[in-house]
Amino acid sequence: MREQREQVLRTFENLRKQIPLLYAVTLVNAVGVHLATGGNAFEWFSPLTLLGALLLWRMIFWIVFQRPTHEFRVARRELVKMVCFTALLGVGFSLWVQSLLTQYPDKSLTILLYSLLAALGAAYGLSSFPRAALLPLIIMGFPLAVRVFLMEGHAAKGIGVSLVLVLGLFTWLLQVHSRALTGLVSGQIALGRERNRAVAAELEAVKRADEDALTGLANRGRLVREIRDHLVRGPGPGGGSVLAICDLDGFKSANDAFGHAAGDQILKEFATRLQREFADRALVARLGGDEFSIFWKDGLSGDQIEEVGSRVCELASKPVAWDGKELSVGASCGLTEAGPYTSSESEFFRQADSALYKAKASLRGHWHLYDQPQFEADQRRANIEKLILSGSAAEQMYVVFQPIFCVETGQPVFAEALARWDSPDLGLVAPDEFIRIAEKLGVIDRLNEDLLDKALTSVADWPTNLALSFNLSAMQLGRSASAERIRDIVRAHSLPPERVQFEITETALLTDLEHAAKELKKLSGFGFTIALDDFGSGYASVSYLTELSFETIKLDGSLIDNVLENERARQILLGLVDLCHAAGAQCVAEHIETADQYRLARAMGCDFVQGFCLGKPTTSEKMLEALGLEGGPSRSPLGRATKD
Missing domain, CATH: 3.30.70.270 (Reverse transcriptase/Diguanylate cyclase domain)
Structure with a gap:
């Protein structure tokens, strides 16, 4: 249907330019026939007058009044009218010429010449509509050729045959032209269709590129x-x-x-x-x-x-x-x-x-x-990230130590290494701040290994009965062969593994329990002590005691904070201490801030204690001096805590 519509519109547009030529050729040849037959007087109602007026009117109509149109129905209606008028005109012209041939036999060749020129001209004028172009040939041309063939004399018969062949050739050319025109229109329609498909596909691609497929929103x-x-x-x-x-x-x-x-x-x-x-x-x-x-x-x-x-x-x-x-x-x-x-x-x-x-x-x-405070906090965070990634943070960080005391002997047995960062650009940066950022950046293991190296350097000056306690990150335990790398760092300082304890938080285990368990088993096999840190602060700590083996368990500091005022808190703390012992581990009470808290922890059976009232985090030298471990008599703060 679309192809037919395009064919009709294309034909109409071409004919709009050609049809005036059809009428002009027909009019000129009609006048020529009239003059050839001796006509010179003007008569209002003669065939020539009627035919000429009709031809002149149609020519003026197509030149002046017939406008372009893209409406299929209008174009089709005009084409039908044109075909009907052409057929009517052809019949009238043919009858008129046949009558003139009978009246003026001596003028036959002239009449035939003008008539055939009119037929061929009309056919050419309709060449954009090949089917309509056949009408002048069939109605006017072939009857004249037959009339010539029927005349007496061999020359007339030869001319008649020649005319039939010429008209046949012209008819064949019109058919070829018709097929070519149809193919051209079909090709253009197909090309247009493909172009439209390509445009539609491009629009759809643009739409998909700009639109979320599920919701239809912009993407x-x-x-x-x-x-x-x-x-x-x-x-x-x-x-x-x-x-x-x-x-x-x-x-x-x-x-x-x-x-x-x-x-x-x-x-x-x-x-x-x-x-x-x-x-x-x-x-x-x-x-x-x-x-x-x-x-x-x-x-x-x-x-x-x-x-x-x-x-x-x-x-x-x-x-x-x-x-x-x-x-x-x-x-x-x-x-x-x-x-x-x-x-x-x-x-x-x-x-x-x-x-x-x-x-x-x-x-x-x-x-x-x-807001502005958040912008400043983000800028600080960005600067921290920059310093960590550049390696400047590792150079500026140092390690302080907080002692862990044995309740039974009153002597320090471990010193926990704690990272500190005093940046010339940012001031003091809290561990919670830079550790979280380093973990997100994926460089915490590198940073922690550097801190371990610094801590081990200080241990060289300690007495042999004082061991290092060092925190491992979740990312370190998640790396392949992390246990071997940690062992190699300790070996580089010629320190026996029995003098190093590694603390593991529950969050580190939650990251990948299976892999962390393998790495912890390796560290334990190398001779290191393994401690579970912040026990009691999470949801799954108890299950770890059945799946993993720990020599030491550090109770979370929040369990100590209100233990003196809250009976239920005391019962929970006592139960956790018993649980640690049942698991075959010694327990450490953290955040011991007062003498009363220390006495309660000792009464509940805690094996070790750690807190500000016993020793604040400080440099290795100051810690050894405070504990009297620089060659003088040992000064345990536990006795003072008991007396306070």
């Missing part, structure tokens, strides 16, 4: 381009573009419990809610997973930001209906305004992501706006 790529092209930085607080990043709290639990279909429904429903709420003046996008983003290029007022943050969390809090169930999730949201500290599009993203992290860390289902 990360489109959001990045929008921010790149339309980000407005305000001169100070307020006035700049605003970006919100939110993710769904509890989504993973719902997805795991009910399956991916339920998870997809949650994502689609939340996307619909965001689109309905904010799409009129912001770009809503899905960044991936359960993380979404909203970008206001023209910014928001302070009140609007508060409203938006609360609204995002509120939209997520409404249950999602799925398969007869109501699925409940929440959302945390971080927002940022582009301002003087937004140095780039990636920094804009990072600030919103940092605000989201803070919102999730403080309280789920809440929002947070990125």
Whole structure:
């Protein structure tokens, strides 16, 4: 149907330029026939007058009034009218010429010449419509050729045969032209169809490149381009573009419990809610997973930001209906305004992501706006990362030691190594701060091995009855052949393994229990003492006592904090001490801050104690001096603690 439509429209457009030529040729030859037969007087109602007027009118109509059209019905109607008129004109012209041949036999050749020229001219004028072009040949040309063939004389018969052959050849050429024209139109239609398909495919590809397949929202790529092209930085607080990043709290639990279909429904429903709420003046996008983003290029007022943050969390809090169930999730949201500290599009993203992290860390289902204190904290963190990665941090770090005392003898048996960092650029950097960053950067094992080397250097000056206690990180235990590397570091200092104890936290074991157990077994086989640190602070500590072997267990300091005032806390502490002994391990009570806490720990059967009232973390030299281990008599603080 489409091919027929294109064929008709193309034919009409070509004929609109050719048909005036058809009428002009026919009119000229009609006048020529009239003059050849001796006609010179004008008569209103003669065949020539009627035929000429009709031809002249149609020629003027097609030149002046017939306009281009792209409507199939109009073009088809005009073509039908043209075919009918051509047939009628051909019949009238043919009858007129036949009558003239009868009246003027002496003018036959002239009449035939003009008539055949009219037929061929009309056919040529209709060549863009080959089927219609056959009409002048069939109605006018062939009858004339037959008439010539029937005349007397061999010359007339030869001319008649020749005319038939010429008209036949012309007819064949019109058929060839018709097929070629049809093929050309079909080819152009096919080419257009392929071009349209290619354009459609390109548009679909562009759409897929800019659209999230599941939710129909913009994807990360489109959001990045929008921010790149339309980000407005305000001169100070307020006035700049605003970006919100939110993710769904509890989504993973719902997805795991009910399956991916339920998870997809949650994502689609939340996307619909965001689109309905904010799409009129912001770009809503899905960044991936359960993380979404909203970008206001023209910014928001302070009140609007508060409203938006609360609204995002509120939209997520409404249950999602799925398969007869109501699925409940929440959302945390971080927002940022582009301002003087937004140095780039990636920094804009990072600030919103940092605000989201803070919102999730403080309280789920809440929002947070990125502010100046957070920017300063992020800058500090970035500087810490830079110093750690450059190796400057390792050079600036040093080790302090806190003694661990045997309750029975009152003598120090271990000294725990604690990392300290006093940066010329950042000031004091807390261990919790730089250890967490080093772990995230994946360099904590390298940093810890360097600290172990520094600690072992100090041990060379200690008496042989004082051992080193050193904390291992989860990442160290997660590395292949970590036990061998640690052993080699100790060997390099010519220190027997019996004088080194390694402390392992529960979080280190949670990372990869199976691999950590293998590495701990190797360390124990090398002769090192293994201690479980912060016992009682987690959920799975008791199970470790059945699966792993520890020589020492350090009770978490929180168990000591309120033990004097809380009877239940005392009962729990006593139970844990008994549990340690039942597992074949000695226990250490940490955070001993007062003499009363020390006496209670001793009464409950703790084997070792550690805390500020017994010895604060300090350098190796000061620790040895305080303990009287530099050649003088030993001075244990346990006696003083007992008397206090």
